[in-house]
Amino acid sequence: MELTKTEEEAIDGKHGKTLQIAYRILSAIGKATDAEKLVPIYWAHLSGVNYNTIGDAGEEFLSELSEHARFKVRTTVNPTGFDLDTVSKYGLEDKFIKKQQSIQNSYERMGALPSFSCIPYEIFNLPDKGTHVAFGESNAAIYANSVANLITNRESAFSALASAITGKSPYSDLRKDGSQDPSLTVRMKVNEKDELAFGLLGYFTGKVADTSVTISGVKEVDMRSCKSLCAGLGTSGTCGKFILGEKEGETIDFDKKEMQETKDELNTTDKGDIITLGSPQLGLNELLDLSNMLKGRKFTKRCMIFCPRAAQEQARKLGYTNEIQRAGGEILSDCCICLTPLIDKKNIDDVITNSVKGAYYLKNTNQVDVNLKPLKTIIEENTK
Template structure:
């Protein structure tokens, strides 16, 4: 039951003002699923002190892997789909728990597969595009600068806010789905100008050149500050793939959903590096992260693609494998979206990787799939996010290394 405006003001909570269309949805005039979606979003808005809702142009929904949401999640999604829920804005999905075509090659059993297919079917009945990826901006869900969106995958949120300059809070899967159904979300946090201002200055004293360096930098900063909006000083160049992997690390070791880099990211010009606490990050901080994330022993699985590989990254892996073979008893698994995989197939990169003994999977990733079912014991990766989560999600050892070094650990000498 929702409190009245007078009750909210009495308790010192900002009243959430709804327009006439939003009021009608809350009253059920747009259907029961729209009513439930509005109830959820209004409750969040009240808790967070939002004064109004804001229209969003796209959504990206997490909570797609059966391993994450279980039977209760399947039932929730099927109930909403069965009650006629439909999204009203372009909406894409986070990675699910398996490659939708090559699931058996991952060690997935038919029971898991059938539950995962039910999840995908429920989303599709609601009008959600089954582009199961953590990089929606690479497959057509690319907002414009300043647009408000409702995204829920942590690295995609950070990328949208920081690299694109769109505006989204860290939505949960249900709230992102609710926003997709009603086309709006509460206006607070990173949707507001004041929520996007830097809270700390990061003086980068380490040399960062490779994607792995940027991943280590993000992980180090997340560990150090936890949350907030860092303004990076001292980075002279960075491409989108480097920023993509840094976003993932910042969100994994901390709760960072937005950063600025002087001279690189689109909103950084607004802010001067003064008047805030300063933190220095040097080579020793990056090395400490490498040690924290690395286990003893010889890896038997190399995973590349957290976040999902871009076409350029697929080409790089293919190039590294030319004239080489994955060693017996070891494996190289590359993860990407279905759309990028299709492009990579046309370009010949998938063929090169798989002829060398590697495998290219789409729709899923090493973090949300039941990786333990594949029978490996120690994963090496160039992604700090993957190494952060896999020991708990898959109960296997993990290590981090630069891409070239990681690949070399699983190929023949």
């Protein structure tokens, strides 16, 4: 990768330790992806905020980094481990709360907007078509490339952090060729096209696709299903972009059999103690939808609903949260399902969710059983 004199000096440590770390990361990625140069980016979105995901080593690293590092471009951040407004109800250890707050302080000290959301594309104004961004949250990167007409690679937590500090990213992979012409097509042949089917389609596709993929057999997809597709796709592989359309060439079918096999991999039980909705977090319209679905009904078990604080505040002003809370829903801001400390296998055996990504992390890291159902069925079966 060709670097300017100043960038070379930064790697050698002539411009301080912070820039040395950042450029060392960018240089390693540049080498790995055969980048020619670094290009400016407009917006960085950082993953690695939840204490459960980054641990003590991550917390200490960020605390030290934040003494000198300042972000150069608009920087937003992923969900944390809990909602400060309601955390007292969940019996979390003080240590967790302290460490989580330290992480948040470090990010804010460096200049991050305290968005704590995995759906930055739904709560911030989007820049012009073709703008380079650096999104280190897989569902957000895939959404940016496939739906929002932005350009990003599947950034890692560190690559997005390095881009936030330098305002640059290696010019390679999706940034370079845009992968407008994916070599593989996955054909959606399943008739029921709810968000669970799309999540499973994404998870299946992520395993077989390379950097980008064509998805055929889908004319249009609503926001809930689209987010579910992005999240599923992001969980199982390295694919960073999908294009909806018909295409000749190598095609793999996603039919009932493939859907069942994918579901069997993630669904481990047919019951559930609680319901979780999120992963990705719900946006304003999904909160409206949910409030309509819950009219006159009440949950028969606990239901945790994860959304960005910005969406919750708007929803409250518009009256959507009343109906959800009246029905017994627990609305949580700033956090999400993935690796949440709020679901502990000591207290909870199994969880009902419509999120394929949520299912993957609940099963592997929270080690609880998961019952996957589409939202419509969850509401029908668990409210009265």
